[in-house]
Amino acid sequence: MDAFDHREFRRTLGAFTTGVTVVTTVDAAGKPYGVTANSFSSVSLDPPLILWSQALTSSSYPAFRDCERFVVNILADHQVHVSNQFAKSGDDKFQGIPIQTGLGGVPVIDDSAAHLECRKVAAYPGGDHVVYIGQVERIHRSAHRPLAFGEGRYMVTFAHDLGEARGAPGNAGMAALEAVRMAGAALAETCERIGQRTLGLAVWGNQGATIVRWEPSSQPVSPYLQTGVVVSLTQSATGLAFAAFMRPSVVDDAVRHELRLREAEGHPDEGQFALRLAEAREHGMARAVGCAPSPRHKVMVNAFSVPVFDAQGDMVLALSTTCQAERLAPDWDGEVPRILRATAQRLSARLGYRGE
Template sequence: MTPFDSREFRRALGAFPTGVTVITTCDAGGKPYGVTANSFSSVSLDPPLILWSQSTTSSSYPAFRDCDRFVVNILADHQVHVSNQFAKSGADKFREVPVTAGLGGVPVIDDCAAHLECVKVAAYPGGDHVVYLGQVEKIFRSGHHSLAFGDGKYLRTYAHDLGEVGSQTGAAGLDSLKAQRMALAALPDICERIGQRTVGIAVWGNQGATIIGWEPSTHPVSPYLQAGVVVSLTQSATGIAFAAFMPPGQTQAAIDEELQARVRSGQPDTGQFAQRVAETLHHGLARAVGAAASPRHQVKVNAFSAPVYDASGNMVLAISTTCEAERLAPDWDGPVPAALREAARELSLRLGYPAGASLLAG
């Protein structure tokens, strides 16, 4: 056997993302117990059996060892705080967590993605853990998306293969709301792929190119990241991406208004915008190089932005990354813009954009 330590083993296991559950029970006196666990799996459909495992050093181990029933609460993606609370020891884990009494009085956590009420049928030793086998007697499934966990962090789940979804929405392809949800769910992975740099999503709104979400990374570009910000169409990488890749009929009036405002302020554009659009069309993504400190972030930043298309070839959103200039080289063909362009391409394909079509024109 090749030797490895527990840290290496844990890292290897982290390559297998799982859902997140809180297992609840109560003792003979009715005192509730709960513990966060991702060691949950289905076993059998007939009879309906599931299993989960618990460390024998857990403070709640005696309660689960002696209980007759337990509930598997499968957490929804808005319940990170619930997972964190039940992962701690010694605290009042049920504080401010709404529950309902289930079969046998076992607490069922409200607003989960699903829950399974079980009778314990067996327990098996497994090293420093014990494996519990439960028969499911009652189930519930809500419409919430499930919370996931992998590589030591919480994750959002989204469909890898959309199948026939795009064709079900008509000629316009997948609607904008679904595209936004998919892109927002992918942000943590995109942030990781581009080297832990701040990444955001923007859509075309009533006022122009509008940021709807950020993934700030482990080194946020600044504390001033906000959703709802309308960005410049002529100066920002995100805005230039929309100016270049959306049909002119949708953007030209806003572009003209911004250029005219620059003239009125004594800072007329002298051809830089047209050059930026031409470069953007050539490279398949937009770029903004910070010559001075950003008024919003108060540091000098560089940025790139790549378009995402739907099944009909319409640009539905932009993925953008912005970072301190010293951490993000302005090279068009650097690893960060290449990874951002690839992430946008993959999202476009998930939205039904034809695999063989060029992504350089909207």
């Protein structure tokens, strides 16, 4: 049997993404206790049984060991602060947390995704943990999306199956919504894979190529990021992606208008735009290299942008990264553009795009 240490074991277990719960109870004196746990699972439908496990070293272990009842509060995706608060040691875990009183006086956390009020029916030793079995006696499910946890960080959940939206003729609007939803779910992982460089989503709006979301990064390109910004079709990587890959009937008039405005301002094109467009189509992505400091970012940047296509082959969004020039190599075949291209291809395939 291969040897492995505790850290490697914990990291491997992190590949299994779970929900996040706070399990609550009261002791014989009526004092409330709560602990964050993702070791929750269903056991049986008839009778309705669930389980969760707790470390023997937990300060609340005696209370759960001796309790008759507990509540499993399944947290919603806006309750990260609740998870963090109950994950810490201390006597004031319930401070500022809205609760109700459940069966047996056990606290129920308000506004969670769901909760299950249970009677403890068994407890089994499990190494340095104890496994509790609870029989569910009352349940509640809200409309909130559940919080998720995996790879050592909080996540949000989205449905994987696109159902009838995939490939449905004349359903471009639905495809665009699905693309934004799926791409949004992939942003955090992609941002980490490209080295915490600023990552954004853009769609074609009524004013042109529009940034609709930025992924928070530990090393943002600048503190001046905004959504709703309409970007240049001829100068920005995001705009070039739309100019290169969106249907000409949609984008060409806007491109010609922008080129005329730039010429009137003393910046004639002289063929540079056509060259950058050809490069983008050759490489399957757009690039802007060594861009002068903009009034918004105030730093020299490099940027790449990749298109995402629907089942009909229409571009529905751009996935873009922009970064200080010294932190992002301009090479077409660098690691960052390769990751972006692979992510866009995966998203396009999930929308039913089969490529050329």
